[in-house]
Amino acid sequence: MRLLRFGPSIVFLMGDVGKIKEGIRVLFGTDEIPREEAIKRSHEFETVLFVTPPANTTVPPESGFLIRRDAKAVLSEIVNSKISLEKVKAESTIILLHIPEKIDEALKLLEEKFEGEIMDLEKALDRGEAGDTVISVTRKKLSSPIGPEDIEGSILIKRYFLDVYRELLIDLPVILFKLLPEWNELTIKLYDTERRYEENIERLLLVIEDLDLGFIVGEGWDWDYPRPFMRVPVYRLKLLTWEKPERIKFLLKGLEYRGYKRLCDIDVFIGNKKIEWVSLGKFSSKFELAKKAREELEKLLSEDVKKKLHKIEEKLVGE
Numbered sequence: 001m002r003l004l005r006f007g008p009s010i011v012f013l014m015g016d017v018g019k020i021k022e023g024i025r026v027l028f029g030t031d032e033i034p035r036e037e038a039i040k041r042s043h044e045f046e047t048v049l050f051v052t053p054p055a056n057t058t059v060p061p062e063s064g065f066l067i068r069r070d071a072k073a074v075l076s077e078i079v080n081s082k083i084s085l086e087k088v089k090a091e092s093t094i095i096l097l098h099i100p101e102k103i104d105e106a107l108k109l110l111e112e113k114f115e116g117e118i119m120d121l122e123k124a125l126d127r128g129e130a131g132d133t134v135i136s137v138t139r140k141k142l143s144s145p146i147g148p149e150d151i152e153g154s155i156l157i158k159r160y161f162l163d164v165y166r167e168l169l170i171d172l173p174v175i176l177f178k179l180l181p182e183w184n185e186l187t188i189k190l191y192d193t194e195r196r197y198e199e200n201i202e203r204l205l206l207v208i209e210d211l212d213l214g215f216i217v218g219e220g221w222d223w224d225y226p227r228p229f230m231r232v233p234v235y236r237l238k239l240l241t242w243e244k245p246e247r248i249k250f251l252l253k254g255l256e257y258r259g260y261k262r263l264c265d266i267d268v269f270i271g272n273k274k275i276e277w278v279s280l281g282k283f284s285s286k287f288e289l290a291k292k293a294r295e296e297l298e299k300l301l302s303e304d305v306k307k308k309l310h311k312i313e314e315k316l317v318g319e
Helices: 017-028 035-041 071-079 103-114 121-127 161-179 197-210 245-253 286-300 303-318
Strands: 004-006 009-014 047-052 063-067 087-090 093-098 117-119 133-138 151-157 184-191 215-227 230-241 265-270
Touching: 004 161, 009 071, 017 047, 017 063, 017 071, 035 047, 035 063, 047 071, 093 161, 103 117, 103 133, 103 151, 103 161, 117 121, 121 133, 121 151, 133 161, 184 197, 184 215, 184 245, 197 230, 197 245, 197 303, 230 245, 245 265, 245 286
Parallel strands: 009 047, 093 133
Antiparallel strands: 004 093, 009 087, 047 063, 117 151, 133 151, 184 230, 184 265, 215 230
């Protein structure tokens, strides 16, 4: 589970607007897109360029350039090109934080801990300097696109981002346990009669990580006894999660089949108690349940992960 990641680097280029924009188009082979779209489509450490007249403050214009490289590489290319600039200004470093609930309490805790000030993202970026840090809180999983509309609050911190980041990495689990003391500890067991464990374990981990289902705190091999005197190997994984155990069981049921082909068995336990499939709803069979769960997975998974998942399963189905 990813609880924090960096946002894009936001840089203002000031000077002759027309010439600078044309230079960027030629240099990077990209066009302007709406401001919110540029931020939302950006990934960690990528760069959003805004071009403004030199007298302008750092209020972002309606559109900007999304460059899929880090700011250091982008600025190096610009400086070494024939693009003429009068001034360059970098915004504060953005750290995105995933908090599933109790957003107001989380913002207050962070404000007190880092001696910052709570405000909306636009105001934080306007008031912050290049050496400052902005922590922005969202309920959305960090592997998904996150735009300004997904930010539920920000804290402007007058401290260098590396100091804040290092401290946050250490203290974030404590902050989360203060906010969400009731975590579920689940045991997940995976079994495959055809012993294709490497592929099935990869599928399981892809889903857990992409959907941010929880913290993996332990994994390894165990034995299961489906019948007296019959011992079979199983892959065992321990998961700390704030999701309901039944929700985890339902989603993972979607990995058991691809079409009519059974790929593996996945059981979920709370303590020593196994969650039975009949407790998940009114389904006529395990196959009907798995079919509905798979439809849900296909809607929720990111496109990159779906492609990886399908590629692995094509191999399994073909064997």
